[in-house]
Amino acid sequence: MTNQWNHMKKKFAVVLTAVVGTTVILSGCGQAGANESAVKYTKGDKVVEIKFWTSAMEQVNKDLVDQFNKTKGAELNIHVSAEYQGDYSEIQQKVNAAAIANTLPNAFIGEVSQTKGFADSNTIVDLEPFMKVNDFNRDDFKIGDLDNLYVDKDMYAFPHMRSLPVMYVNKTLAKKVGLNENGPATFDELESYMETAYKATGKTPMYLLNNDLWILEALLSSYSNTNMLNDEETATNINSKGAVELISFLRDGVSKGLIKVFNPTQLNDFVGAVSDPDTLLTFSSIGGYKIFLGLAAKSKYELGVAMIPEGKGGTRGVPVGGSNVYMSNTGTEEEKAATFEFMEWLSDTEQAAYASANTGYLPTRLSSLDTDLMKKTMAEFPGYKVAIDELKFSKKRPTTGVYHEVETLVVSRLGDILTDNKDVQQGLDALAKDVNAILTR
Amino acid sequence: MWLRLPKVTIRLLLSVLLIIIFLAPFYWMLLTAFKTLDEVVAVPPKFWVDKLQWVNFKDAFTRINFLHYTKNSIIITLGTLVGQMLVVVPAAYAFARYQFKGKSLLFGLVLATMMVPGQLIFLPVFVMFANVGLLNTYVSLIVPFIASGMAIFMLRQTFMQVPDSILEAARLDNSSEWKIIRTIMLPMAVPTLSTLALLTFIGTWNSYFFPLVWTTTDAVRTLPLGVKKLQDSEGLNPHIVMAGNMMLILPILIVFMFARKHIIKAFTYSGVK
CATH class of the missing domain: 3.40.190.10 (Periplasmic binding protein-like II)
Known part of the structure; x- marks a missing residue:
């Protein structure tokens, strides 16, 4: 009887430990990025390698990465390797698996509604500290509803391509x-x-x-x-x-x-x-x-x-549909800083215009609308203007994982x-x- | 006689109907692969082509790195086939001919692997390969499929049909176990081996899910993923995607043509027993 009781106590202790452990892990997940720190990127002697997983519109994303490697990447000693991972659903599966296996890329493209799920599972990082150390101005992003970039009040994603x-x-x-x-x-x-x-x-x-x-x-x-x-x-x-x-x-x-x-x-x-x-x-x-x-x-x-x-x-x-770019919760401080440099460049005026003009998706920055490329594109394809006007009525998609x-x-x-x-x-x-x-x- | 004629006719008509049902999707794929986009989207749909558009095949071939994906598919399919034979034949022989402790339990475990869906184990296997640095290697796409429960089961059943007297005679002649497998068991199991090889070939060649979830770069990705990529990059150009699909299934058709007789024989042989 005593043996049985001891056995039950042991069993209970194991279960209790597992429950407490799981609770601690999950509560940690729920506070993703709360204590995130960031440093500003400084160019070193060695090239910083960044892995970037892409989804949808493979060729345009590949072209943009090539442009980065030839321009800002070469200047800052950052090299980005883009790997296509399939559609939004497929990349979500792969990111989830990679998060468990500790093989996450430094950054990846995901569908806009995936932000909260990734943040809750601690797969992506809060971008606020990075924006702060880089004096990043987010005001120009105001083209359509931006709620899918945020979890609570923190920005966890940069907009990439927008659709309606x-x-x-x-x-x-x-x-x-x-x-x-x-x-x-x-x-x-x-x-x-x-x-x-x-x-x-x-x-x-x-x-x-x-x-x-x-x-x-x-x-x-x-x-x-x-x-x-x-x-x-x-x-x-x-x-x-x-x-x-x-x-x-x-x-x-x-x-x-x-x-x-x-x-x-x-x-x-x-x-x-x-x-x-x-x-x-x-x-x-x-x-x-x-x-x-x-x-x-x-x-x-x-x-x-x-x-x-x-x-x-x-x-x-x-x-609002389309994609965001997320920074993964992986890598050294230097890699994260370099990843932010890449994300900043990718979301910039000219690149947002390039992505829009070459796909049909909408640009993600107000300033992109003033570029020659977008002016020409909108004159040639009047449907863009209708969709941009419709952005006034845009709203966020559900965010649950x-x-x-x-x-x-x-x-x-x-x-x-x-x-x-x-x-x-x-x-x-x-x-x-x-x-x-x-x-x- | 007049009573039998309608039966024959009905049977013939049913057979033709079944053939049409099975061949229709294939015919449509073949037809689409040779159409222009205008013909693909034509309303009402066209059931023939005015001019064969071989250019669709050229487009499918050049728009993705077709040779690279094909090479990977060949390596992974052949690797799985060879590896499977090396593992499955001795395992099936042991289960069929040896008596050892825990045999039933082990065989039960082998059978149980057939009940577990791949989607359930992909994550732990992915993590395991990541931990040992084998992601994006041929090994990660070959090794998990070498020990096939289905193949062990089928081959064991075939090996059990070989009369004991033949094996006893061979042992009296001082034949080693390896020689018995090589000279007696395998020749008698050719139909089953052919069937297994074909099933493994088709399964591995067509596999989409595992090469998708267990690779994160293009290095070892296979042809089905290449064709999917074609679909993603081509948008609404189904004729090119279908041309890619035709090239994807061509090796399967060729292998099937050669292995057809053995497959029929394998099922007939099992049936007689």
Whole structure:
């Protein structure tokens, strides 16, 4: 009996130690960067090697890194090696694995909504001390909502490429069927707009690609001023009155043949559909502007860009998307200082303009808009101007670290809800229950 | 006779239907690889091509470092194949022919490895390789796949079908265990070995997840990752991506053509027993 009791005590002690240890580690994680210190970079004799993991728009990022190595890098004895790691989801997986294995790069590109998750797990560092020792002026970053750079009041990321959901309009078809070529301004107009084209062509006028919750976030915000999650990010609003109204509106469009939603595996079909000269509208990222222009040119129609329509009472809201650059919690003080030099250069006016002009993404600095390159680009591609105007209505995306799981779940279920005949409220209630289980896990 | 004819016809029609179902995605991939972008996005879709666009293959070849990725795929696939045979054959022989303490437990553990999804172990293995400095090496993409539970199980079953009398006769002739494996077991297991080799070849050649998560540089990345890169960099140019995919699966088709007879034989042989 005594032996048993001693054994239980030992077991309890082991469990208690594990719990206390885990709590200490986790509480440490929660205070990421709180005591971060930084030094200003000083050029030494040796070249400081910086590893930089990139995601999305590989070639442009590679070009920028090459430019850095030839200019400021050569001047400061800093050399950056860029390695492409896949899409946003893939780089997130790799960064998480590398954080555990202590093989993090010095800096990396990630999707804007990943900031808090990385900060909470102590994977990235607080940039405030680095900005302080370098007298870095952040005011120029004010182009769209910047909340996704911050955790509490500290900046943890520099903006890299910015995108917004916009509405692409087939201006040639709109003119042909007697519609305003600038697209519908409100959701009420949107329905009649689509009906007019449908009557004229007999074909589905609008196509959506159900692979990105980001677009739905924009529609929710604009249609009914609804956010995907509550302010505390502990529950979803996907089954709220506003969300039910929007999904019912979309489903009504689907049932009338005005809207067709493609699932994520039907990318080619989506490309084919939006290339059709009889397709009137689609919602997508401004980041794909040049690709859509290319498709429109091949199909010989003029493509316009319009803001996402406004809801009742003039509600508007579009989530800021795109990427940030993060400094990893790794390396020596000198490497961190050198990494900051690189990040500062990468986010600077000319580089932000270069990234924007060569992709379709928006620049991240106000001063970039005054560069010759951006002036020329905006004159040539007027859609940029529309997206920049839309930035006034931009808002941050949810920041919880589990949002990627939420996205995957909602996208996979929404396709069915939009196309089946079941009650919308019931379908969204069931979805909300599963989303909330992820959020409160 | 008139009653049998419809049955034959129905069977034929069902077979044709099944062939169409299985071949349709492949045909569509092949077709897209030879189309222009205009033809790819044409509405209604075109089920043929006016002119074969060989240039898509040239584009796919030049837009990524195709030779580099192909070289890595060949090294990793061959390394895994050879390594697997070196490990699996003695292991299967031991489980089939030896009696030793803990045999059932060990064989149970081998079988249990088949139940564990790769996604569950990728992180600990990643950390282990990082700790010993083997990330971004061929070793990290070959070694974890050498000891295949499935291969040990299949080969053990084949080895067990060899009559004891043959082995006893060989031992009476003072044949070593190695000689027995080499001259008796392996020749009798050629169909199973061919099947295993083909399955390993396809699995390793097509593997996307592990080369993705266990590499952080392009040094040892394989062709599927190269083709994915093509997709990322090409944006909406599916005809070039499909040309890349065609080049990716070509070696599998060639190997399948050669190994087809052995595979059928392997399953027939097991069935008879």
